[in-house]
Amino acid sequence: MPVEGRRHVTRLSISYTFSVVVVGKNVLNQKTELQKALEKQKDNLAKKELESYIASKTPELEKVIADRAKRLQSSTDKDEDDKVINKELLEVRMKLKPRNDVK
Structure with missing residues (x-):
């Protein structure tokens, strides 16, 4: 059994090395902070573009209804x-009330 596990690890190591060295592909999907920020x-x-596109395509009545729904939701x-x-x-008042009655 340990030999089979070792073969699997060796195959993974060879695959990783091939991907990194020959293909130049980052197998571990590690990204720099700059890449993450740009994404x-x-x-x-x-x-934002999708929302503005949808907003431009919706009729005025739907916009008013959506606005009222947002206001109602925020008030609730x-x-x-x-x-x-x-x-x-x-x-808190109920806890303090007996203390005041004792005085």
Whole structure:
């Protein structure tokens, strides 16, 4: 069994060496920070272009409806946050109330 595992590792090593030296291909897919930043920038630019293209093709009524939906969603998110804060405030008040009654 150990011999078979060793053969597999040797084949991988030979394949890696061939890819790097002869073909010049980076097998491990390691990228420099600059390459990563450029890819991220290209992806963001492509997303923005797609959004602007879609926005230019949508009718005005759909834009208004989408805008209202975003506003409603943001207001409901804000309401949920307020409810959580109010619950926490009530819990703290309930804990403090018995202390005040003792005085």
